[in-house]
Amino acid sequence: MPLDQGPPDDDTPLFGGSANDRDQPMPLGDHLEELRGCILRAVVGVFAIFIVVVLPPVTTRIISWIAKPLVTAMHQTGYPPQTYVTDPTAGFTSVYLPVGFIAALILASPWVLYQLWRFVSVGLYANERRAVHILVPFSTVMTALGVVFTYYVMLPVALMFFLSFARLYPPIEPGDPGAVMSFLVENVYGDASGPREFEDPGHAVIPAFPVLSEDPDPLVDGYAWIDGPSRTLRLAIDGKAVNVAMAKPQLMTPLPKVDEYIRFAAYLGLGVVAAFQLPVLMLVVGWTGLIDPAVVAKGRKYALFVCVCLGGVLTPTDLLSMFVLSVPLYGLFELGLALMKWADKKHGQSFDPAE
Numbered sequence: 094m095p096l097d098q099g100p101p102d103d104d105t106p107l108f109g110g111s112a113n114d115r116d117q118p119m120p121l122g123d124h125l126e127e128l129r130g131c132i133l134r135a136v137v138g139v140f141a142i143f144i145v146v147v148l149p150p151v152t153t154r155i156i157s158w159i160a161k162p163l164v165t166a167m168h169q170t171g172y173p174p175q176t177y178v179t180d181p182t183a184g185f186t187s188v189y190l191p192v193g194f195i196a197a198l199i200l201a202s203p204w205v206l207y208q209l210w211r212f213v214s215v216g217l218y219a220n221e222r223r224a225v226h227i228l229v230p231f232s233t234v235m236t237a238l239g240v241v242f243t244y245y246v247m248l249p250v251a252l253m254f255f256l257s258f259a260r261l262y263p264p265i266e267p268g269d270p271g272a273v274m275s276f277l278v279e280n281v282y283g284d285a286s287g288p289r290e291f292e293d294p295g296h297a298v299i300p301a302f303p304v305l306s307e308d309p310d311p312l313v314d315g316y317a318w319i320d321g322p323s324r325t326l327r328l329a330i331d332g333k334a335v336n337v338a339m340a341k342p343q344l345m346t347p348l349p350k351v352d353e354y355i356r357f358a359a360y361l362g363l364g365v366v367a368a369f370q371l372p373v374l375m376l377v378v379g380w381t382g383l384i385d386p387a388v389v390a391k392g393r394k395y396a397l398f399v400c401v402c403l404g405g406v407l408t409p410t411d412l413l414s415m416f417v418l419s420v421p422l423y424g425l426f427e428l429g430l431a432l433m434k435w436a437d438k439k440h441g442q443s444f445d446p447a448e
Contacts, residue, residue: 131208138204143197152193159192159358162244163349166252170260174336176351187352195359199240199366203232206373213381232373239369242421243362251361251414255347262344302326308334364407368422375429379436386434396426 146152160176168174178184207229270278304319312329320327326337378384389396404419 128212131212135201135205135208138208139197139201142201143194146197146200147190147193152189152196155196156188156192156355159244159355160351162248162358163252163354166249166256167347167349170253170256172256172347176349176354178351180352183350183352188355192355192359195363199236199363202236202366202370203229206232206370210377213377228373228377231376232370235369235373236366239366240362242369243358243365247361247365247408247414247418248358250417251408251411254411254413259345259347260343265344361407365418368403368407368418369425371422371425372429372432375426376432376436379433382437384433386430386437389430389433397423400426 146155163176164174180187210228300317302317302319304321306321308320308327309316309318309329312332312334314329314331316329318327319325327334328337375389379386400422401415401419403422404415404417408414408418
């Protein structure tokens with residue numbers, strides 16, 4: 094039995110239809126074969142996009158784009174805007190490949206949802222299958238909104254919370270070594286710094302770095318200046334301007350590992366994008382008529398509880414991030430419920446729209 098059918102006449106309604114429009118029941122073996130084909134096409138689509146995304150000019154720019162909120166948040170909170178890796182293979186195995194795969198999965202999510210729709214549509218009327226012309230663009234829009242929400246809302250909120258919290262720890266300065274430590278240094282371990290001679294402060298030459306609003310042109314190796322807008326010390330080396338990382342003397346100074354942050358941001362984005370598909374799935378349920386929207390509407394309090402739980406699972410452990418995600422998640426549920434009622438009404442089932 095062919096899976097796809099040609100579109101109905103222009104005057105055929107989008108929803109509804111007679112029993113003659115529905116295909117004959119499909120045997121279980123054919124259903125499993127169709128499911129296998131849909132899964133295979135979905136996997137092939139994700140792999141094809143992965144091949145394109147994993148090219149260095151694409152994935153490296155995605156990684157830089159993902160890391161920008163972290164570097165910006167560290168600069169705004171007064172920490173050195175720099176990330177680190179402790180494994181020489183992390184740049185490829187822990188950052189490059191996972192980011193490429195997750196980016197491909199996000200970009201291919203409309204195609205994956207379309208394959209799911211093809212499998213479900215076997216049991217629908219022929220003219221109901223025209224809904225795919227709405228489903229795929231709607232899923233694409235929700236995917237883009239999920240990425241934008243993650244990048245411009247969730248990441249800044251989470252990063253600023255944790256980095257600002259680290260600033261609550263007091264600054265630290267070396268204190269008086271005391272009698273015991275002084276005895277050990279003088280008689281057992283010795284002074285690790287070795288003999289030191291200090292010049293008379295009255296005759297010391299203190300270098301003065303000019304404060305500039307932009308890098309000098311041309312750059313001469315050895316020049317040093319303070320960048321006014323970013324309040325950082327910059328040096329000219331090999332014809333390029335580089336920052337000198339400076340940290341405040343605090344008890345806790347965040348030194349983020351780039352692989353850990355990239356995984357955190359990527360998986361957070363993947364979870365948020367999946368959550369933003371909720372209205373699309375509810376719209377599909379409304380089209381198929383599997384669940385009465387009136388029943389879903391009566392479970393609003395349970396939906397709110399689930400949204401709060403998802404907000405805690407998909408975000409870090411701080412309450413602010415959980416609240417920031419839980420509110421739009423519940424808004425997506427209400428949007429999906431409204432679409433579900435509309436689709437169910439078009440499908441011909443009755444329900445109380447006031448509920």
